[in-house]
Amino acid sequence: MSSQKTIFRRFPVGKGQFRVLDILPASQESGENAPIRCQLRVASLFDPPDYEAISYVWGNQDSENEIQIEVSGEAFNTTKNLHAALSRLRLQHKTRTVWADQICINQKDSAEKSTIVPLMRQIYSRCRQGLLWAGEIPQQMDPAHVESLFEFLKYMADGGTTDTPAPQCMASEAAFRGPISALVHLMAGQGSWFSRIWTVQEAVLPKEAVLLLGSQSIPWSTLIQATKTYTTEIPQDVFRVCGYEYAEGPIAGLIAVLVWLNSCKYDCKPSSAMQQWRGRQAHDPRDKVYALLGLFPPGTLPRVESCDYEIPAAEVYENLTLDLITDEQSLWPLVGNPRLKPVRATPNLARWAVDLVGVPIHEIEYWHHTYDSMHFRADGGRRMEFRHQNGMLGLTGVFVDTIERVEPGLMLIGKHASYELLAEILQRWKSTGPDEEAFGRLITNDLVRDAVGDPVQRASAADAHEAMEYLRNRTGKEWIHDQILMTVKNSVYFKTKSGLIGRGHLETQAGDEVWVFNGGSVPFTVRPRGSSKPVDNDLEYDFVGYSYVHSIMDGEAYERGIESRFIWIH
Template sequence: MAGDSAESQMQFSRLDPEKAEIRVLEIQSGDKDSPLECKYHIVDLADLNLTYEALSYAWGTPHTDNDRILKIDNSHVQITSTLLDAIQHLRLPDRNRYMWIDALCINQADGEEKTVQVDMMDRIYSKCEQSVVWLGHLGGVQPSDAEAVFDLLYWMAGEQEEPAWTGDSPRCEFIGKTLKKLMHLPWWYRIWTVQETILPSKATLLWGHLSIDRTTLYKAADIIFDDDCPNIPNELFADNAMNDLTSSMRGLSFSQNERPLQLFVRWRFRHATDPRDKVYGLMGFRKDLSLPTVKSCDYTIDVRTLFKRITADLIRAEGSLLPLVGRRGETSDLARQPEGFPSWVFDWVEPVDPSHKLQEYWKHEACWLSVLGGITRRVSR
């Protein structure tokens, strides 16, 4: 699952596999300059009074000079600077905060526990009060420019008055480019963030000091797509940032109902440290998925076996060879290894050649279905 891993001499208290137990991290209150300390609590998801939030974030790169130390109970845990930044930002000055964080609340070194916990992620994210999405610090983006982007999104969603700068063409073009930066932050490229965004009843996205609700982004994307906000200056569309917003948010909406093949293809471009998570990361929020040979997460299964099974299941689900359409010439790093895949197996890791990224998949699918429809009509006559 998540690429972050907690490294320390931490002795995790065992979770009861017969219960729906999880660990929740208590982030103790304090000001920004005081030492950061946390505690673990083992809780049961069946507890009707249980309250906690769940963190969604881009994992960063572990095992680098940027790793940081976090004190949990009496142990010091090594985590990435990305995760430490998120925890520091989320710490409250006046009360403790209770968070579920995958990298810290699951013993990543215990494959058995990891399998059980990943299978419960749909319950973990459905049960939480909200998903807190940490997009990261503003980096090189000026606060006033980031604020203008959020003003734009709130306006398009009908929740705020039109920004005063919309009549300034150079300013509009620059804000469009800043929106592009927002939509291309690493969080948008992580496979687990799909279900982490869809499952919770509420999701709040944080970018530096700014916040925006998931429903606001949905509304803004729909309004752009339906062309219900004709006053949007053309300069804001120049860098395709509006298309990035609509494709990301509407894609999340489509994912809740589309066929399994469409779902897996749609999010194939997103990354996972463990290639198996390209499958497991999408299974948790769709209980209606019919995958006879991949019923649950199982990290004892190797990547090649899993990809063979999912390809066969998708062929059965489609009742055709549609899962093989449009993939000629693909070669991923996994497929290039000596023990690579048979040619019929759908490799869910993106090809190393950018020209073979299934960019035309939806056109192939439309042609395929139109041909099948024509055959069906002729046969029915």
């Protein structure tokens, strides 16, 4: 991208200021094909002008993806996608004022980025309208299919109760294929707006917003209303077309994303948000954190809210994890942490820190593990305290036992496994001779779940017996299979020297130690660092992960009278 240093020097921004872009109307002679001409100006966030904020995907940042426009009399290179957005947004007879980060922030100046990026919450929440630009319609797609898709979504938002007849695309299964192909492109096409991390807060923060795809548009509020129809009393004709085999997945995918985005407006916990959106893409790994900060009130995550682009991603992620621990006042952010393989992990990142650079190749059920942990109190409700030094996390807790034996688990990419495969793995685990009831509780995480797998209460002896009956004879409620699978997949079984049984992270090995830390609702496994020298006589360990250990999930480890100890974790 062209640096355009002279332009930004002409329009310096001070405290509480930001730049806006005036898109000048097209000349009457050239019409829609006229070159894009804009004026940059500085405005106050305390008394902002009437402007709209563009949300878009940059695309590849190379010279082949650039188109030149004129900004305040100077040539300025923009990406093709932003150029297309400006072309669509330009009015015929009057100036339109917008905010677009590519032009309104000096992207080559890390100091300026660190000043302006923390203001994104204000920039998007104070705009008149968010312009959610999903790109141009591909040449191979019929624009009428996009129009039909938006007509269907508007009809669904109305709940099918208006006098407006159903869109023609709902007349038959064949007619509905075109709109669904448009939906698939919108959600999963190359460089999709829905794939980027920045677009989360850019959709959530504006008071009003509109989604634009080529020449077609639909109010964001209409999309949200459509989700309410879909998730409550869906009309019969809408239900019919949503049930087409090729349509059900894409529609459900759109609804799920819209529900998640809308929930961020009202109840957005930092720990949940960081994990929920970790699969979205960012050119800069630090933006996996910075792009979501606008969702939270200032001061929520103080170690990262400065948006410092001078420090490495590993330091950003470690600071984030410390902020999340502080915000939760517990070790909940460490539970279910889907740590990446070293070849994919963020370089030089501590093992205890949350790595947002990607999603593990195997599926670790983050939501399942973390929300399960709320039903336990392994620490007996003790107050959490931690220290941080040279990339190490210092915690206080009690040593429980050393792991003596580990049995491999079910490594599963996906959500399904046959009864035979599941039984084979669990019979191998059971061959170590655990108590029948204890094993039944272990393979269900000692919880009873509802029909969708959410934990509702702790298990009873009868519940544990029912799980064992299913394992032995495949009798009982069929859903028990899914609940056992959800619990045991992508984990290993272990037994400690004193005979305790548990499940842990896939990397668990013999010699690892089980600890319960203050502020930890579940036990954790750590690995002694025999070659390292103690720090001020405090022991050092490598973090392995969260675990379930039968008979110590409710504070029993502290009731044995063992003295608490402070240790450092890498």
